[in-house]
Amino acid sequence: MVDKQITIYVISDSIGETGELIARAAIRQFVSNKYEIRRYPYIQNEEQIKEIFSDAKNGNSLVLYTTVSEKTRDYIHMQGIESNIPTIDIMTPPLKALEKILGYPPKRESGIIRRLDENYFRKVEAVEFAVKYDDGKDTRGIKKADICLVGVSRTSKTPLSMYLAHKNFKVANVPLVPEVLPPDELFQKDKRRVIGLVADPYKLNEIRQERLKTLGLNFTANYANVDRINAELEYSRDIMKKLGCIVIDVSNSAIEETAGIIIDHMTKNFGERILL
Template sequence: MDKNITVYVLSDSIGETGEQVAKAAISQFNPEKYEVRRFPYITDENQIYEIFQEAKSEHSILIYTIVIERLRKYIIEKGNEYNIPTVDLMSPALDAIEQVLGYQPKRESGLIRRLDEKYFKKVEAVEFAVKYDDGKDTRGIKKADIVLVGVSRTSKTPLSMYLAHKNFKVANVPLVPEVPAPEELFLKDKKRVIGLIANPFKLNEIRQERLKSLGLNNNANYASIDRINLELEYSKKLMERLGCKVIDVSNKAVEETAGIIIDHMKKNFGEEMLD
């Protein structure tokens, strides 16, 4: 008895799932010789026809993860014609989900790639926010979708991270009267720069808590009202020079401020900013 088998894996994506299933199934039989041939990015009947011409001369089965109905039917038709077993990995799962949700699947190819791309874009944005947090590297200003500026404790870092999870690359720059603002800020499109300000008494409260958490004296100059007013005055003048949008974050949750920024970006750069 011939104990060889060739498994053809067809996919409208990269075919990794089909290949893993094929190998897992074969391992339960331990044949003397087997081969798994993967054919990714199947988009038309001609590709499928050529694969069947190859498969019909071997002991073979065909496993597929193709959602386009036209191609799925063609595979079933050719499988019957050449007496080659075909295994549809996607339809049982799609049918079950449809039964629970009550509506039909899109049956569009490549959707998982788009999900993957979105995921990696988010990871890239988070890494960007970490790298260009707190003005550590002013080169980030040029590359950023959004640049946040403001004095210490105006929610720049949490906002950067929240917006990164919405796929925006965000750099943030602390404003300190004794430190000149980076030149890159003045070269940036002002619609991409967001100034953050806050009520001085709110900042005083937050900074005192910050000092306390670090085990420092909460009477330090950093938390004094006079120092905070000086910083805020400086930051407001700088924001005027930049001509950027300014948001008072005193009584706003991070999500609320982020929503204002996202609306501002959509208004100025279109809905594609969220893609």
């Protein structure tokens, strides 16, 4: 048995990864190594399709295509018949089956998977950013961050950072402690991107006592002392005033509520939108 050289053309109105994977999976069911896969992404007009079929006429060819446009699909099918080249429509059978089950037609928007993938990786990047620049561990994050949260301990900086990261915002958070000067980078940051967080001192006292309890420490520690907490809050408000940032009281707000205020603030100032 003599293998024939075959060229598989993959035409797509997006990046064409799906078509290429199917082509490779199919050809590997044969022992032949005499093949070539040519991928043509973002194909949307008839002239491009004509050129591909003109080239495909020069040998043993097969055309696989993934397109959601009915017009493009029909044109590829017609070109295949006219050129006597077999064509395989990868998208139509599953789309028709799903339409029959769901009872409504598909969106027929190209590149949806890629947009979802890009959004997913942006979210992962934002979460990794929040972890890396949590609790002022590296002040370089202040400059890179979309949002910088500042406040005393237990004002929800870390959970807020993670929640906002899942909305694709890169967030750094910096604790404000009277004994430690705030990093210079904070004062160089666009004040609209700095968010100050405060809370009722007695609410903070309760939260800090619970924190000490989980650590097995005594409630009399200075960390949970109301006078100390008041001093910290006074110091933090003074810093926030110097920064010129907005200040949010998180005493009785859920993380989602505080995040909503921050996102509204970002939208108002920068037109930034949540990418779900």
